[in-house]
Amino acid sequence: MMELTRAEGTPAIDWESLAARQDARRARKNALLTGVFGAVGLATVLLVFALVAIIAYKGAGTISWEFLTQPPREGMSAGGVGPMILGSLLLMLGAFVMATPLGVFGGVCLAEYGERSRLMRLMHASVAALAGTPPIVYGLFGLAIFVLKFQFGVSLLAGWCTLTLFCVPAIVLTTEAALKTVPAALIDGGLALGLSRWQTLWRIALPYALPGILTGIILSLGRAVGEATPVLFTASVYYTTAEMTLGWDTLRQPVANLPYYLAEGYRQPGVVPERLIWGACLTLIALTLLLNAGAILIRSRMRRRYL
Amino acid sequence: MTTVMATSTQKTAIETIDLTVSYGGKPALKGVSVAFPENAVTALIGPSGCGKSTLLRALNRMNDRIPDAETRGKVILNGQDIYDRRMNLTRLRREVGMVFQKPNPFPMSIFENVALGPRLHYGLRGRALQEVVEDALRKAALWDEVKDDLHKSGLALSGGQQQRLCIARMLAVQPRILLMDEPCSALDPISTQKIEELIIELGKRYTVIVVTHNLQQAARISHYTGFLMYGEVIEWGETAELFARPKRPETEDYIRGRFG
Numbered sequence: 001m002m003e004l005t006r007a008e009g010t011p012a013i014d015w016e017s018l019a020a021r022q023d024a025r026r027a028r029k030n031a032l033l034t035g036v037f038g039a040v041g042l043a044t045v046l047l048v049f050a051l052v053a054i055i056a057y058k059g060a061g062t063i064s065w066e067f068l069t070q071p072p073r074e075g076m077s078a079g080g081v082g083p084m085i086l087g088s089l090l091l092m093l094g095a096f097v098m099a100t101p102l103g104v105f106g107g108v109c110l111a112e113y114g115e116r117s118r119l120m121r122l123m124h125a126s127v128a129a130l131a132g133t134p135p136i137v138y139g140l141f142g143l144a145i146f147v148l149k150f151q152f153g154v155s156l157l158a159g160w161c162t163l164t165l166f167c168v169p170a171i172v173l174t175t176e177a178a179l180k181t182v183p184a185a186l187i188d189g190g191l192a193l194g195l196s197r198w199q200t201l202w203r204i205a206l207p208y209a210l211p212g213i214l215t216g217i218i219l220s221l222g223r224a225v226g227e228a229t230p231v232l233f234t235a236s237v238y239y240t241t242a243e244m245t246l247g248w249d250t251l252r253q254p255v256a257n258l259p260y261y262l263a264e265g266y267r268q269p270g271v272v273p274e275r276l277i278w279g280a281c282l283t284l285i286a287l288t289l290l291l292n293a294g295a296i297l298i299r300s301r302m303r304r305r306y307l
Numbered sequence: 308m309t310t311v312m313a314t315s316t317q318k319t320a321i322e323t324i325d326l327t328v329s330y331g332g333k334p335a336l337k338g339v340s341v342a343f344p345e346n347a348v349t350a351l352i353g354p355s356g357c358g359k360s361t362l363l364r365a366l367n368r369m370n371d372r373i374p375d376a377e378t379r380g381k382v383i384l385n386g387q388d389i390y391d392r393r394m395n396l397t398r399l400r401r402e403v404g405m406v407f408q409k410p411n412p413f414p415m416s417i418f419e420n421v422a423l424g425p426r427l428h429y430g431l432r433g434r435a436l437q438e439v440v441e442d443a444l445r446k447a448a449l450w451d452e453v454k455d456d457l458h459k460s461g462l463a464l465s466g467g468q469q470q471r472l473c474i475a476r477m478l479a480v481q482p483r484i485l486l487m488d489e490p491c492s493a494l495d496p497i498s499t500q501k502i503e504e505l506i507i508e509l510g511k512r513y514t515v516i517v518v519t520h521n522l523q524q525a526a527r528i529s530h531y532t533g534f535l536m537y538g539e540v541i542e543w544g545e546t547a548e549l550f551a552r553p554k555r556p557e558t559e560d561y562i563r564g565r566f567g
Contacts, residue, residue: 116374185411189473192369192407193424194400194480203423208414 062279087255094160107175159235174216228259317344348510350529404477410469412461447475467498
């Protein structure tokens with residue numbers, strides 16, 4: 001192969017060997033960083049898998065139709081966690097119904113008016129702080145306000161209100177973030193077509209942002225369903241042997257739920273057998289994983305439709 | 308300041324009176340008074356930053372979208388100043404449609420893209436809506452290519468088809484004035500040719516105002532041409548005349564390719 005000659009007047013330096021040295025350095029650095037990132041990434045994934053695998057291993061033997069549907073028997077030492085599952089689902093359903101409109105409207109408000117108004121910037125900062133507030137704080141707030149002040153008592157209703165507060169900040173933030181991903185060109189297109197600001201939001205921006213918004217809602221519910229502390233003082237009952245009955249009274253009564261059952265059951269060794277705890281643990285993690293899977297499914301389905 | 312008219316015989320569709328637009332205090336358009344003749348294609352040409360897009364966007368108040376934009380002067384449409392406080396933006400944009408540099412179909416089906424406007428503006432539904440959609444797609448020279456795929460995503464189309472979809476979307480609202488901001492600059496030559504033919508066709512029935520940085524394009528598609536520089540109108544007249552015998556040295560330099 002013929003070497004290309006360099007332009008006349010190029011400084012007399014051994015360019016080739018200098019470049020070769022730099023290339024070798026770069027290659028070493030690349031290899032090192034690839035190794036480090038790969039190893040750390042793999043460790044993270046393995047950790048998660050190990051967690052799920054251990055719980056699945058310990059809990060799988062307990063899972064049965066009876067365990068999932070029957071109430072505890074014989075002073076909590078036998079039977080199942082039916083009322084706890086039902087209670088957790090009820091708590092989540094109520095929080096979903098109440099937190100979704102609040103969170104989505106809040107997010108729309110911040111996305112629409114956020115940049116120009118000082119008040120809105122302050123609100124954004126507050127919501128972000130709330131989203132990072134430890135759940136126990138929500139639990140105590142719910143106790144003070146809903147249980148005592150509003151005299152809801154320790155009840156499903158107080159639990160709904162507390163969990164709603166817990167979920168709203170995350171939904172506001174994800175809604176706002178999802179709306180901010182809507183390309184300005186689409187908004188321009190809507191406005192140029194003579195659509196009003198709200199029509200543009202409703203017809204173009206919200207549908208575009210919907211997968212992101214739904215994902216945010218589901219993930220925040222998944223987090224809520226696994227938290228014991230917001231419902232600890234507001235909605236929970238531990239010792240349930242009765243099968244739950246649903247009716248208007250249910251609203252004013254406390255409910256059993258999985259995270260509280262786990263926390264209390266574990267604190268009282270010898271009362272609840274370990275296999276039941278592991279079973280409940282697996283049930284709870286399966287529930288949250290299911291919600292996450294649902295979120296991913298919804299997102300990919302919707303994205304595929306028109307994007 | 309006297310209004311620049313292309314010809315004295317032509318009826319005016321929309322005109323600006325001493326129009327000044329500034330972005331953050333910096334004027335992008337300086338006291339421009341021009342009249343756009345009805346049912347003809349007018350091209351706006353000039354070097355980058357000359358204010359041609361600003362002028363275009365002033366005609367349907369899309370500059371309102373830019374936070375620090377400030378507009379002074381008037382734009383008269385149907386005897387009314389569109390910058391009047393009482394002006395209804397929805398009505399304005401129903402009369403004055405716009406397509407953008409980059410095709411921006413909505414993430415919905417082809418049918419829905421075109422149907423959205425007539426549904427919201429006129430409450431059309433069912434058979435009547437379908438007819439309006441078909442008519443708009445035919446006028447945009449897209450019907451034959453998409454008639455069997457109306458339920459498919461507008462984003463699945465090629466770039467040129469997307470731009471024609473955006474034109475159909477605009478036409479379905481039944482505007483009288485069409486604004487096009489460099490509608491071919493993101494397209495390949497064959498798509499560009501199709502859009503150019505379409506513009507010529509539309510110019511027979513609509514008032515079309517096209518911003519372009521492509522001088523040959525301006526010469527091919529327009530009846531009238533406005534040449535802008537530094538936010539001012541340098542020359543304005545019949546396209547053939549302006550290209551053959553420019554009156555101002557700046558125009559001549561620009562169209563001979565000495566700068567730009």
